[in-house]
Structure formats: structure tokens, C-alpha cells
Amino acid sequence: MTAAAAIDFASHGLSREEYERLKATLGREPTLVEIGVIGALWSEHCSYKSSKKWLRRLPSQAPWVICGPGENAGVVDIGDGQAAVFKMESHNHPSFIEPYQGAATGVGGILRDVFTMGARPIANMNALRFGDPAHPRTRHLVAGVVAGIGGYGNCVGVPTVGGECGFDPGYNENILVNAMTVGLADAARIFYSAAAGIGNAVVYVGSKTGRDGIHGATMASAEFDEATEEKRPTVQVGDPFTEKLLIEACLELMASDAIVAIQDMGAAGLTSSVFEMAAKGEVGIDLDLDRVPTREPGMSAYEIMLSESQERMLMVLRPERADAAAAIFAKWDLDFAVIGEVTGSGHLVLRHKGETVADLPVAALSAETPEYDRPIRATPPQAPLDAASLAGGEPLDKSLLRLISAPELASKRWIWEQYDHMVMADTIQRPGGDAAVVRVHGSGKALAISVDCTPRYCAADPEMGGAQALAEVWRNLTATGAKPLAFTDCLNFGNPERPEIMGAFAAAIEGLRRAALALDFPVVSGNVSLYNETQGRGIPPTPEIGGIGLIADWRRMAIIAPELGHILVVVGETRGHLGQSLYLAKCLGRAEGPPPPVDLAAERRHGDFVRAEIAAGRLRSCHDLSDGGILVGVAEMCLAGRTGAKVRLPATEIPAMAAFGEDQGRYLAALDRAEVTGFLARAKAAEVPAAEIGKFDGSDLTLEGFFSISLDAIRTAHEGWFPGYMAAP
Amino acid sequence: MKAAVIVFPGSNCDRDVKVALDAATGRPTSMIWHKETELPALDLIVLPGGFSYGDYLRAGAIAARSPVMRAVVAKAQSGTAVLAICNGFQVATEAGLLPGTLMRNRNQKFVCKDVHLKVETSQTAFTARYAAGQVIRLPIAHADGNYFADPETLAEIEAEGRVAFRYVTPDGAPDDDANPNGSAANIAGVFNREKTVLGLMPHPERLTEPALGGIDGRAMFDSLVAALS
Numbered sequence: 001m002t003a004a005a006a007i008d009f010a011s012h013g014l015s016r017e018e019y020e021r022l023k024a025t026l027g028r029e030p031t032l033v034e035i036g037v038i039g040a041l042w043s044e045h046c047s048y049k050s051s052k053k054w055l056r057r058l059p060s061q062a063p064w065v066i067c068g069p070g071e072n073a074g075v076v077d078i079g080d081g082q083a084a085v086f087k088m089e090s091h092n093h094p095s096f097i098e099p100y101q102g103a104a105t106g107v108g109g110i111l112r113d114v115f116t117m118g119a120r121p122i123a124n125m126n127a128l129r130f131g132d133p134a135h136p137r138t139r140h141l142v143a144g145v146v147a148g149i150g151g152y153g154n155c156v157g158v159p160t161v162g163g164e165c166g167f168d169p170g171y172n173e174n175i176l177v178n179a180m181t182v183g184l185a186d187a188a189r190i191f192y193s194a195a196a197g198i199g200n201a202v203v204y205v206g207s208k209t210g211r212d213g214i215h216g217a218t219m220a221s222a223e224f225d226e227a228t229e230e231k232r233p234t235v236q237v238g239d240p241f242t243e244k245l246l247i248e249a250c251l252e253l254m255a256s257d258a259i260v261a262i263q264d265m266g267a268a269g270l271t272s273s274v275f276e277m278a279a280k281g282e283v284g285i286d287l288d289l290d291r292v293p294t295r296e297p298g299m300s301a302y303e304i305m306l307s308e309s310q311e312r313m314l315m316v317l318r319p320e321r322a323d324a325a326a327a328i329f330a331k332w333d334l335d336f337a338v339i340g341e342v343t344g345s346g347h348l349v350l351r352h353k354g355e356t357v358a359d360l361p362v363a364a365l366s367a368e369t370p371e372y373d374r375p376i377r378a379t380p381p382q383a384p385l386d387a388a389s390l391a392g393g394e395p396l397d398k399s400l401l402r403l404i405s406a407p408e409l410a411s412k413r414w415i416w417e418q419y420d421h422m423v424m425a426d427t428i429q430r431p432g433g434d435a436a437v438v439r440v441h442g443s444g445k446a447l448a449i450s451v452d453c454t455p456r457y458c459a460a461d462p463e464m465g466g467a468q469a470l471a472e473v474w475r476n477l478t479a480t481g482a483k484p485l486a487f488t489d490c491l492n493f494g495n496p497e498r499p500e501i502m503g504a505f506a507a508a509i510e511g512l513r514r515a516a517l518a519l520d521f522p523v524v525s526g527n528v529s530l531y532n533e534t535q536g537r538g539i540p541p542t543p544e545i546g547g548i549g550l551i552a553d554w555r556r557m558a559i560i561a562p563e564l565g566h567i568l569v570v571v572g573e574t575r576g577h578l579g580q581s582l583y584l585a586k587c588l589g590r591a592e593g594p595p596p597p598v599d600l601a602a603e604r605r606h607g608d609f610v611r612a613e614i615a616a617g618r619l620r621s622c623h624d625l626s627d628g629g630i631l632v633g634v635a636e637m638c639l640a641g642r643t644g645a646k647v648r649l650p651a652t653e654i655p656a657m658a659a660f661g662e663d664q665g666r667y668l669a670a671l672d673r674a675e676v677t678g679f680l681a682r683a684k685a686a687e688v689p690a691a692e693i694g695k696f697d698g699s700d701l702t703l704e705g706f707f708s709i710s711l712d713a714i715r716t717a718h719e720g721w722f723p724g725y726m727a728a729p
Numbered sequence: 730m731k732a733a734v735i736v737f738p739g740s741n742c743d744r745d746v747k748v749a750l751d752a753a754t755g756r757p758t759s760m761i762w763h764k765e766t767e768l769p770a771l772d773l774i775v776l777p778g779g780f781s782y783g784d785y786l787r788a789g790a791i792a793a794r795s796p797v798m799r800a801v802v803a804k805a806q807s808g809t810a811v812l813a814i815c816n817g818f819q820v821a822t823e824a825g826l827l828p829g830t831l832m833r834n835r836n837q838k839f840v841c842k843d844v845h846l847k848v849e850t851s852q853t854a855f856t857a858r859y860a861a862g863q864v865i866r867l868p869i870a871h872a873d874g875n876y877f878a879d880p881e882t883l884a885e886i887e888a889e890g891r892v893a894f895r896y897v898t899p900d901g902a903p904d905d906d907a908n909p910n911g912s913a914a915n916i917a918g919v920f921n922r923e924k925t926v927l928g929l930m931p932h933p934e935r936l937t938e939p940a941l942g943g944i945d946g947r948a949m950f951d952s953l954v955a956a957l958s
Binding site: 419424 | 937
């Protein structure tokens with residue numbers, strides 16, 4: 001082997017200390033290929049070296065969890081021998097540099113994580129965070145990201161059923177694109193990545209390897225600077241058509257007993273997949289890189305190992321099944337190549353053009369993976385809002401129209417109409433509700449899916465913000481009648497080497513931990529995206545949460561649309577918390593105060609009550625309360641149900657507090673008149689505050705004593721902002 | 730009715746239309762791989778939605794030249810009914826089974842939403858269970874649904890009553906606001922001269938159950954079962 005001549009370890013993402021650690025483990029100078037391989041494996045993106053210490057604190061156990069964090073995706077039992085497989089992942093850095101391909105390949109990557117486990121993908125979701133709408137680059141990024149997500153998901157034929165999209169100047173130079181996939185598998189046939197069986201064939205399938213995406217993982221582990229534009233070649237190019245074929249071919253092969261282990265090639269490509277398979281299986285693997293299908297001649301071993309070309313998988317097959325497997329891939333016109341074998345050496349040995357270019361002791365290097373306990377500094381608490389300073393705002397109807405047409409709350413129809421949200425013909429709640437709902441094909445069950453985070457809460461108080469994000473996802477799922485099962489997360493933060501960032505990260509984890517325990521809602525998969533930072537300015541802390549819940553009988557689910565004549569009941573306590581509220585930000589131009597406190601015991605009690613009412617068939621229209629509070633929630637229900645409403649609000653010090661306060665743990669329920677008395681009595685018995693506050697009626701939204709606005713005016717405001725913004729020159 | 734769905738690489742509504750057909754016929758629908766060169770005796774062939782061959786080159790262009798399409802065209806010419814939905818419509822125009830072509834939507838974007846359609850005729854095997862002039866609601870999901878044909882062809886289609894569906898407002902007006910993609914004369918679906926081949930951009934298979942938001946697609950499958958059984 002030839003040691004690397006001039007050692008420029010920094011350009012491979014290694015610090016001097018990490019380089020010395022590698023050298024000591026090997027007992028010699030590493031080769032260029034070895035530096036490249038370890039530089040990628042020890043990158044923040046692949047190794048979680050700054051976050052691992054904290055991630056361990058999150059609860060990941062429950063009787064229904066089949067596979068928690070650590071595999072390609074999480075797996076939960078949904079009964080009848082079936083399992084839901086899901087994960088969310090970030091593709092932030094590439095999407096900022098090249099929005100269409102960055103977002104598209106983000107979808108491709110998360111789909112592969114899910115079908116690698118043996119699941120057929122049945123739904124995609126996404127969470128998007130863009131900069132200030134007025135920032136010159138924002139419109140271009142929105143257009144490109146949305147087209148990229150649609151371009152990939154639509155072609156693959158997996159419905160994109162919902163998500164969220166927010167805007168904040170804090171994302172001007174670092175947008176967030178988090179994509180989530182949910183799949184359906186046979187609970188007894190989940191596929192894992194641990195290689196096994198000395199002598200078994202290591203097989204490469206899918207697209208050929210090209211020179212795209214080299215250094216993608218190390219790019220995603222560094223801040224942006226003036227030279228970011230030059231990183232365009234590190235963004236991969238997606239081919240959703242090949243992905244569709246790969247899904248079908250893999251699922252066809254998975255129906256046999258040919259596969260021992262399987263791993264997709266994601267960040268750091270072949271490097272990461274082969275190393276992970278060997279490490280998990282505690283075996284060695286020999287690879288002959290000359291046998292890797294390449295797109296162009298003359299690729300070096302370094303390039304082959306670090307390429308992030310898309311739509312590729314690595315498998316360990318039973319040798320006697322290799323021919324049958326090859327025939328399946330030939331049927332789907334995909335490359336299939338035996339490129340190596342499982343060995344008992346415990347080493348990853350790479351050969352290229354007759355030379356050994358790497359010989360890495362797998363277990364020793366895994367054990368040496370850096371783990372940092374970075375210094376943390378707590379986010380200072382916010383002073384409480386002075387209620388007196390809130391008096392004398394504009395009329396409430398003006399504020400309602402302002403909020404419902406604000407970028408945060410305006411209809412996202414412009415986005416989701418570009419996503420095929422109906423393919424597979426099982427989408428029974430389309431985008432725009434509290435959670436998307438897709439049926440478990442051919443059964444009476446359905447899965448509810450929701451993604452959420454409120455970054456302005458997290459910035460003010462990361463611990464409360466983390467708890468709130470989880471509680472809101474749980475509440476969204478509950479509002480459809482689903483029993484929340486588990487969540488996945490994308491923890492998007494700035495540079496972890498800065499103590500205030502690491503402090504916010506640790507606090508957010510603590511909030512998530514408390515909420516997950518209280519709500520019996522474990523984490524089963526996720527991803528950490530750090531260094532979302534440009535020239536020393538980080539994004540607001542954004543622990544994006546994706547949750548799934550099970551609806552046992554989809555004929556008994558709740559939707560947000562009420563019926564004419566329904567009585568409106570608010571569940572939960574309205575105190576009128578306006579700190580860090582959207583009202584404060586949009587109508588008073590202030591970002592102040594602590595975020596609304598989350599009383600997790602109350603959250604659980606209220607949610608369990610609402611879910612039981614839905615399951616009993618007594619409640620068919622329900623909406624969770626969050627951004628914008630009661631008036632915005634009622635307006636959204638009116639729009640969905642095409643009916644007006646007459647509402648009276650509980651008395652608070654200042655009317656805006658009741659109208660727009662963002663107190664947690666609340667739902668709006670729309671009930672048949674005959675159900676109201678029983679509902680309120682059962683709520684009381686369950687120690688759940690509930691009060692009748694109005695009726696759905698007519699074609700205006702009327703707030704008694706304040707205003708009456710036509711539903712048309714509300715709809716125009718709500719639907720108008722996004723298309724108007726995107727059409728502006 | 731014996732029905733089969735042709736499966737191209739990249740088809741992705743093949744299962745959805747099979748589910749709708751199975752429900753309508755009460756028997757399993759066969760799935761036929763694009764590499765087949767011969768077809769069994771059939772009453773109905775479905776070219777499903779999706780992205781055959783990734784829409785590379787032009788939507789439908791490569792699929793139209795795949796081995797199975799020679800057999801499909803031969804069957805169609807001998808009178809077997811063909812239902813071509815979305816990408817299937819694009820394939821059918823590329824294969825010469827239907828006039829015109831589907832261009833990129835005029836706003837250049839993929840669009841997925843429910844649209845209203847006017848049923849232009851009930852005198853066909855595909856539409857007998859609808860009333861002529863009825864306004865129905867079906868979803869569309871496409872980037873290339875902008876129907877185009879030269880003026881002579883359009884005049885001929887209109888004269889021969891071969892427009893199957895037109896994009897309309899909920900009140901039935903075929904105006905520009907109701908046109909989701911720029912299609913000529915708001916055309917959403919057309920027949921061949923014999924009215925044995927129907928191509929349409931909307932997806933009838935996606936609205937065949939109340940749980941999915943409507944059942945306006947079901948009548949098309951029921952029409953076919955009644956006519957072809």
C-alpha cells in the first residue's frame with residue numbers, strides 16, 4: 001500500500017487529533033483512500049460525534065417498538081403482523097446550493113432508508129424552512145425545492161401527503177429541507193444491515209457509480225462560507241425512475257430468502273454502507289473495486305468509495321440465491337454486480353487495479369470513532385410579557401386576516417398541489433388538515449402522520465420548544481383519532497462548537513425526553529444536522545419532529561371540517577398566553593416573552609379524552625390548536641367545512657389573549673347538538689376543561705361583540721398569499 | 730369482463746386501477762409486463778398512469794415503442810377496448826391510437842387536484858353510466874396534460890363527437906379558469922374514431938370510494954363492465 005504523500009487531512013474533514021488517532025489505530029501512515037474513507041465516516045454527518053452523548057437520553061423503548069434508532073429506519077408494530085417503518089432526514093446543505101436536486105435526492109435517500117428495511121413506501125412528508133420571503137433568494141429556493149420534492153416523489157409513485165413550511169430571516173443563508181417516508185412491512189420480515197456468513201457474496205445493485213456527490217458528507221458537516229457556490233458539484237443528481245425500479249426489484253427479491261443483509265448507499269456512499277455492514281456484523285469484507293459498475297472510465301478508488309451517486313444498494317446474499325437475484329435485477333434493467341465477499345478477517349480490504357488501497361480494522365476504528373462532550377451554555381430565560389403593553393392593538397378582525405394570510409399560516413396549496421398526494425389511492429386525509437391519513441392498504445386500519453416544530457419557541461426556550469414540538473405532533477395525530485405510536489426527528493442546529501448552540505441542542509433534547517416519557521411516545525429513528533450556519537450566524541434551533549399514529553378503524557376518524565349546525569367546544573384551558581406567539585410577531589412586531597408552557601400531564605389527559613371520544617364515534621370533527629390560537633383555528637375549520645361560525649370567547653384581560661393566545665393542550669371539537677351535554681360531562685369527569693363557545697352556522701365568521709367577516713374574505717386572504725408571492729417578479 | 734393492465738417500468742397507478750377494476754368486475758384483473766409480445770383474449774386493456782421510462786425523451790414516447798405496445802395496437806385495431814389514463818393517454822397518443830399530443834402544462838408545473846369535468850357523451854362503453862352533460866369531479870396529477878392538436882384535427886374530433894370530457898367550472902362552464910393545464914378547447918379526454926379507445930388525463934380510479942373523497946370515477950368502470958361483459 002502507498003501512504004498518502006502530502007497529508008492534507010483537513011481537506012478530508014479530519015482534525016489533526018482525529019488524524020493522529022487514525023494513524024495510531026492503524027500503526028502506520030494511512031493511504032489516501034483510507035483518509036478519505038475515515039474522513040467521511042468520522043464526519044459529523046455520519047458519526048454524530050457531537051450529538052451522540054445527548055441522543056442516548058431519548059426514550060426509544062415501548063412494547064410496540066420493533067426496531068429503534070441505529071438502523072436505516074425505525075419500525076413499530078401496527079398489529080395483524082404488520083409494521084410501519086419510518087424515518088425523517090435532512091438534506092439542508094445540498095438544497096441551498098442546488099434546490100431542485102438537493103431536495104429531490106433528499107426524498108430519494110429517505111425512501112431508500114425505508115424500503116431497505118423491507119417496507120413498501122406508502123407516504124412522504126416534508127418540513128421546509130426558508131428565509132425571509134423578502135430575501136432575494138427565497139422565491140428561487142422555494143420554487144426549486146418544491147419542484148424537486150414533487151419531481152422525485154411523483155415519479156416514484158409514493159404520495160406526498162403533507163408537511164409544513166415556515167419562513168424566518170434566520171434561515172436566509174441556511175434553508176432546511178427535511179423529508180420523511182413511511183413504509184409498510186411484514187413485521188416478521190424486516191431486513192437489517194449486519195453482514196453475516198463468511199464467504200457470502202457482497203452485491204452491488206442499482207445505478208452506476210459516477211463522480212457526483214463526492215465529499216457530500218463532509219460538506220454537510222461544515223459551515224457555509226463565500227466559497228459555498230463552488231460546492232455545487234458535491235450535490236448529487238437524482239433519478240427517480242431508477243429508484244422506482246430499485247424499489248420494485250428489492251421488494252421482489254425480499255419476498256425470497258436470498259438477502260442476508262442490505263444497506264442503501266447514502267451519505268458517504270459505498271464507504272459508509274460497507275463499513276456499517278461489516279461493523280454491525282462484526283465481520284470483515286473484501287471488495288474488488290474494479291467490479292463496481294461505473295458511469296465513466298478512469299475513476300480512482302478514492303472516487304469510487306466516496307461517490308454519492310444515487311439509487312444504489314449494497315447487499316449480502318446467500319451464494320446459492322445469487323443467480324435468482326441477478327435475474328430479478330435483469331428483469332428491472334438494473335445493474336447487479338458481485339463486488340466482494342464477507343470474510344473472517346475483521347478488516348475492510350479494498351483492492352483496485354491489483355493493488356490493496358485500504359486495509360482497515362473495522363472494530364478498532366469503530367471503537368475509535370470520536371465522540372465529543374462539547375461545552376454548553378444555557379439559553380437565557382425570557383422575561384415575562386407585560387400584559388399592559390399589549391393593550392390597544394388593531395381591531396381583532398384585522399389581526400385575524402393578517403394572521404391567516406401570514407406566510408406561516410397562509411394556505412400551502414401552492415406547494416402541495418405540485419405533489420401527487422393521491423397516488424396509491426389510500427389517502428383519506430389530504431394535505432391541509434391536522435395530520436395526513438393514509439389507509440393501510442386493504443385493511444380497516446390507517447396511519448396518521450404529522451411533522452411539526454415551532455422554531456420561535458425553540459429559540460426563546462429550547463427545552464420548552466422541544467417539548468412543545470413533540471406535544472404538537474402528538475396532538476395533531478390525536479386530533480384525527482389516531483393513537484400516537486412513535487416519532488422520528490431531524491435535529492437542525494448551527495455550529496456545535498459554539499457553546500450556546502450546543503446548549504440549545506442539549507436543552508431541546510431534554511424537552512423532547514420529558515415529553516416523550518410523559519406522552520409514551522418514543523423515538524425510533526432520526527438524524528442530526530449541525531453546522532446550519534453561515535459566516536458565524538446559525539439558524540434558530542429547529543428540532544423537527546415527525547410522528548405517526550394508528551387509527552384502528554378509519555371509518556371512525558375525525559377531520560377538521562365541521563358540519564353546518566355543529567356546536568363548537570374548546571377543550572383545554574385558555575389562559576391567553578401571547579409570549580412568542582404569532583400574534584405578537586405579526587401584529588405587534590415583537591418577539592418577546594417565554595413560549596407557552598406545556599403541561600405534559602394535562603396534554604396527555606386532554607388528548608386521551610379527545611381520542612376516546614373519536615374512537616367511540618361521538619366526535620367526527622376536531623382540530624388541534626396551535627399557531628394563532630382559537631380564532632385562527634375556528635377560521636381554518638370554517639374554510640374546511642365551508643361554513644361560517646358564531647363564536648364568543650372566554651374573558652381575558654385583553655381580548656387578543658383569548659383570541660390568539662397559544663396555550664397548549666387544546667383542541668376545537670365540533671359536535672352534534674345532541675352530543676354536547678354528554679361530551680362536557682365526560683370531560684368534567686376526566687378532569688379535562690371544556691366549554692361551549694359557539695356554533696357553525698351561516699357564511700360569516702362572527703365574534704360576538706367584536707366583528708363579523710365573510711368566509712369569502714377569509715378564504716381570499718388565506719389562499720392568496722402564496723400564489724401572489726410566487727408570481728411576483 | 731376480462732381486463733388487463735399493462736405495466737411499464739415506471740408505471741405507478743397500475744395497482745390503483747387494478748383495485749378499481751377488481752371491485753367493478755368482481756374478478757382479478759391481470760397485470761401484463763411490458764416485455765410481453767403477445768396478449769391473451771381480453772375485453773379491456775388499460776394503459777395506467779405513472780412515469781413510464783421516467784418520462785425520459787417525452788412522456789409516453791419510449792413506452793409507445795416497447796414490445797407489448799405492438800400487441801396492444803393490434804388488439805385496439807381489431808376492436809378491443811383500451812382505457813388510457815394519464816401517462817397511458819400520453820403513451821396512446823405517442824403510439825398513434827389517439828390523435829393529438831400532451832404538452833407541458835402551461836404554467837410549467839406538476840398539478841395534483843380535483844377538477845370538474847363535463848361528460849360530453851354517454852353513448853360509449855366508457856361513459857354509459859354517466860349522463861351526457863353531467864358535471865363530475867375527478868383528480869388530475871400530471872405535468873404534461875396540455876392537450877394539443879392542429880386545427881384540422883381538433884375540428885374533426887369535435888365534428889365526430891370524440892371529445893369525451895372537458896374541464897369545466899363546477900357549474901359546467903368550459904372557461905379558461907377551469908382549464909388546469911392549457912388544453913385546447915378544455916379537452917380532458919378523447920376517443921378514437923370508433924369510440925373503443927379512450928384517453929384521459931384525470932384519474933377515475935382515484936375516486937371510486939367515499940373514503941377517498943368521492944365516487945365519480947366508479948361509473949366509468951361500471952359502464953365498461955356493463956358494456957363488455
